[in-house]
Each structure stands twice: as C-alpha cells, then as structure tokens.
Amino acid sequence: MKKFGFKIEKKLKHRLGRVGVLETPHGIIETPSFVIVGTKATVKSLTPEQIKDLGGQVVLGNTYHLYLQPGSKIIKEAGGLHKFMNWDGPIMTDSGGFQVFSLGTAYGKGISKLIKKDSMELFLENKADEEEMPKIATIDSNGVMFRSHLTGDAHYFTPEKSIEIQHDLGADIIFAFDECTSPVESAHYQREALDRTHRWAKSSLEYHKSQKENSDKQALFGIVQGGRFENLRKESAEVLAKMDFEGYGIGGSFEKEDIMTAVKWVNEILPEEKPRHLLGIGEPEDIFGAIENGVDLFDCVAPTRQARNKSLYTSYGKINIGNSKYITDFTPIDAECDCYTCKNYTRSYLAHLFRSKEILADTLATIHNLYFIVNLVKKIRESMLNDTFFEFKDSFLQKYKR
RNA sequence: GCGUAGGUGGCGGAGCGGUCAAUCGCAACAGACUGUAAAUCUGUCGCCCUAUGGGCUACGAAGGUUCAAAUCCUUCCCUACGCA
Numbered sequence A: 001m002k003k004f005g006f007k008i009e010k011k012l013k014h015r016l017g018r019v020g021v022l023e024t025p026h027g028i029i030e031t032p033s034f035v036i037v038g039t040k041a042t043v044k045s046l047t048p049e050q051i052k053d054l055g056g057q058v059v060l061g062n063t064y065h066l067y068l069q070p071g072s073k074i075i076k077e078a079g080g081l082h083k084f085m086n087w088d089g090p091i092m093t094d095s096g097g098f099q100v101f102s103l104g105t106a107y108g109k110g111i112s113k114l115i116k117k118d119s120m121e122l123f124l125e126n127k128a129d130e131e132e133m134p135k136i137a138t139i140d141s142n143g144v145m146f147r148s149h150l151t152g153d154a155h156y157f158t159p160e161k162s163i164e165i166q167h168d169l170g171a172d173i174i175f176a177f178d179e180c181t182s183p184v185e186s187a188h189y190q191r192e193a194l195d196r197t198h199r200w201a202k203s204s205l206e207y208h209k210s211q212k213e214n215s216d217k218q219a220l221f222g223i224v225q226g227g228r229f230e231n232l233r234k235e236s237a238e239v240l241a242k243m244d245f246e247g248y249g250i251g252g253s254f255e256k257e258d259i260m261t262a263v264k265w266v267n268e269i270l271p272e273e274k275p276r277h278l279l280g281i282g283e284p285e286d287i288f289g290a291i292e293n294g295v296d297l298f299d300c301v302a303p304t305r306q307a308r309n310k311s312l313y314t315s316y317g318k319i320n321i322g323n324s325k326y327i328t329d330f331t332p333i334d335a336e337c338d339c340y341t342c343k344n345y346t347r348s349y350l351a352h353l354f355r356s357k358e359i360l361a362d363t364l365a366t367i368h369n370l371y372f373i374v375n376l377v378k379k380i381r382e383s384m385l386n387d388t389f390f391e392f393k394d395s396f397l398q399k400y401k402r
Numbered sequence B: 001g002c003g004u005a006g007g008u009g010g011c012g013g014a015g016c017g018g019u020c021a022a023u024c025g026c027a028a029c030a031g032a033c034u035g036u037a038a039a040u041c042u043g044u045c046g047c048c049c050u051a052u053g054g055g056c057u058a059c060g061a062a063g064g065u066u067c068a069a070a071u072c073c074u075u076c077c078c079u080a081c082g083c084a
Helices: A048-053 A063-068 A072-077 A081-085 A097-105 A117-132 A159-169 A187-210 A230-241 A258-267 A284-292 A302-308 A340-344 A347-355 A360-385 A389-400
Strands: A005-011 A018-024 A027-031 A033-037 A059-062 A091-094 A137-139 A144-147 A154-157 A173-175 A219-224 A247-250 A276-278 A297-300
Touching: A005 A360, A018 A360, A027 A033, A027 A360, A033 A302, A033 A360, A048 A360, A059 A063, A063 A072, A063 A091, A063 A154, A063 A159, A072 A159, A081 A091, A097 A137, A097 A144, A154 A159, A159 A173, A159 A187, A187 A219, A187 A230, A219 A230, A230 A247, A230 A258, A247 A258, A258 A276, A258 A284, A284 A297, A284 A360, A284 A389, A302 A360, A340 A360, A347 A360, A360 A389
Parallel strands: A033 A059, A033 A297, A059 A091, A091 A173, A173 A219, A219 A247, A247 A276, A276 A297
Antiparallel strands: A005 A018, A018 A027, A137 A144, A144 A154
8 A cells, every 4th residue: 555645734824834744655754854965866965874864755856867868777777866875865856847948948948947127028028039058958749859968869758758757757746748938938838738748748647557566665756847827737737636636746947026925826726635835946035935835745956056156044144165265164054053064063064075176165164065965954844833924934034044 | 618498477387579468277366056967067267457458567686689579689697417
C-alpha cells in the first residue's frame, strides 16, 4: 500500500496559508518546507549528513540533468536516487520542464526565472530577431528536442519519456512534463503553450498510472502554468484540479510582482487537501508571500548558488562576503544565526577562503545560506502554529530590508 | 670585460613609427544571481575635470630624428643567460 498522504494541521486566518505534514515513503516533510535543490544528485558542496544537520528535509533532483549524466538507467541500476546519492530522506525530481524554458526561449539571452521590467521591455523590442537565436531546446506539440548542453547530441523528451526517466530515478515525488513559458510571451502563445502543458499533464498522468509498480511508490504532481494571465492561470488550476494528481506544482517565469497574484489565483482553485509546490521560488520575501497564499513547498537555487557566489543571508539583508570590508571582520556571518558556520567561523575567515579560492568556502557558505532559509521557513511554520505569523513576518522583513 | 636576450600600467605579458592611456590574462574594486548551461556572469580598473567629451602624466633614464615615437638613433643604468 502506498505510503503517501498530506494532512493539514492548521490554517492561517483569512488567508490561504496552512501548516501540514506530508508523508512519503522516505519520511515526512513538515510543511511549509523549503526543498533543497540538488539538481545533479548532489547539493553542491555538501554531504547528505551536512544537509541533515542543517535541517534539510527534502531535496530536488533534475530529470534532464540526470538523464544526460550519468544516465537514468545507471541510477536505476544503482538502486535508485536515494541509494545512489546516499540520501534516505524524501526526494523530488523536476521533469525537465524548466529546461524547456532555460535552454529554449531563454537560452543565450541572459534571462531567467524572474525577469525585470526594464529588461523585459528590451527583450520585447528585440523580439523580431529572436527566431534567429541559437536555442538548444525546441518544442513541438508532442514534446521537446533538447540538444545536450554537455555534448550537443539531440534527445527527444515527451511526457511519457520524462515520467519514464523519473520512474527510473525513483524520487518520492515527481512532476508532470510541462512547458515553463517566458513572461514576455503573447496571450496567444501562452494559450497555445497552456493547452500543450495540459495535454502533456494528461499524458504524464496516464503513463504514470499505467506503471503500477512506480505509481504505487511515487506521487505525481501536475504543474499549473498560464503566465501572467488571470484567465489562463485559473483555467489551468481548474483543468489540473480535475485530474487525479497527488499534488500540484505552480510554474512559470515571472516578473517579480506577478508571483503572488498568480499564486493566489491558482490556490483559490486547487483542491485544498493536496499539497502545492511553488517551483523555483525564492527569496525570504517571496517565501512569506507564498506561504501566506497557500503554498506548502518551494525550492530555489538561490541559497546554494548565491552562497558559492559570495552572497550570504543575514538578518539585516544579504552581504557580499567578497567585499574588502569583511577581510578584518571577526564577527560571524550573522550574529543571530545558529548554523555550524556561524557558530564556528568568522566573516574574515570566509572572506579569506573565498579570496584564496578554497573549496571549504563553498561548503561553509552553503551550510549557512541553506540553514538561514530552511530555518526561516521552520520559524514561519511555528509562528503559524502560534498564531503569530503576521507579527513575525513584519518584524523579520522590516529588519531584513533595513 | 665580451656576447646574447631583455627592461611596458600592482603582477605576467602583447604592441615594434600615426587608429595607444596601450590587446589579453591574473590580482584588485563593485554588481548580478529565484523548478542550476552556474565554484558562474557583468562592469570598473594611470591621474584630473563643467565627463558617450576634454586635459595632464606615462612604456628603464637622458638626449636626438620626425609633422608624429612605447615603437627609429645615440649614450647611460639595470636584469637574465652564456663566455672569459
């Protein structure tokens, strides 16, 4: 019998937010929860023990990356992702849908998940030449042709293929194959892409159900799209809500201000009793907003990537540990933080490790940033249980935003 | 002492008469990063200013040739290697 279930323990008054527990075959996830990104079956620079120690409950791998390297069959042969990477907690895998965007329309243009208003205008002006850009993912109605960013060879992904790979990988929670669209696409294009994503959702689900052995152990989440259009987002939530998914992802590339409105539109429609995952978000302010608007799970590369790029979270906002003023700063990264790094090392030491390009810099910085975010979400959860969410949010953000 | 190769911006190293304040790399300084094309990317990097422009000082030193020199000539100083 399948060991998967979601229980809501408490709801936020007059809001969509809730506290819950998500049960998976590899343990529970107390929601809301920050999902740590480990694209290539590793959280860059950390061991699984370090992930556990900093409070990580669940990690997210990527279908596209693991299919290319080392190959999903090899991971299957190894006994699945859990065994392969030595992580015995819950694992999710993304479907490759984000790569449809990042290697497709976004490729080579320096745009990513969140787009700024001014660069969006620039992008629209240059849209005429866009067709000439050398994308390495091209979409047709049945699937997507990816050219490996590693070797250049072509690989064709269909919804069935994505799910088959995810079955081989063996994560506890897997995602339907979707098309993450760019926020600058026209209503016409978004309409077309959304229909495609819905068809792919159906195919993903049907294929998943047909593989009894896997669908017994793995939960499939459908992904809502629709860009910045209210009618499309709502329609997407309605269409997917009727399909028998065990949870939902909310996807898309946004202009920052659009995120919360889109989340709210969608979560008012999605079935309350199923978990919702906001894909690829976010920064502390986004996390508060997402939770308040009914999101249970979110993943984001920001803490890990930024740690490696010298940007560290503190209670008073982010600092760039590469700045010269930290060379002689013998205080912890964040005096209010209880992570391993803050308890044992100074800003000066981190500054030294980064300047001398020592790999321990990445590890210590990643431990700190992940602890900061994971712990922030835990504190938010507690505040919801104590009915102090709004006070906590205001005091945190006021300080954080200086 | 002789021979050879050299002396260029914090360092390494291009340039070898005009388009040179000087390619490039490193270092330095700052910024960006939101389902990881990412231990990545971008910008600045002689000095000064009324700054998509103008001025000043600069390619070991001092002279010279030329309309014009980091680039050619002379002398000197220094460095490396080789020979005495």
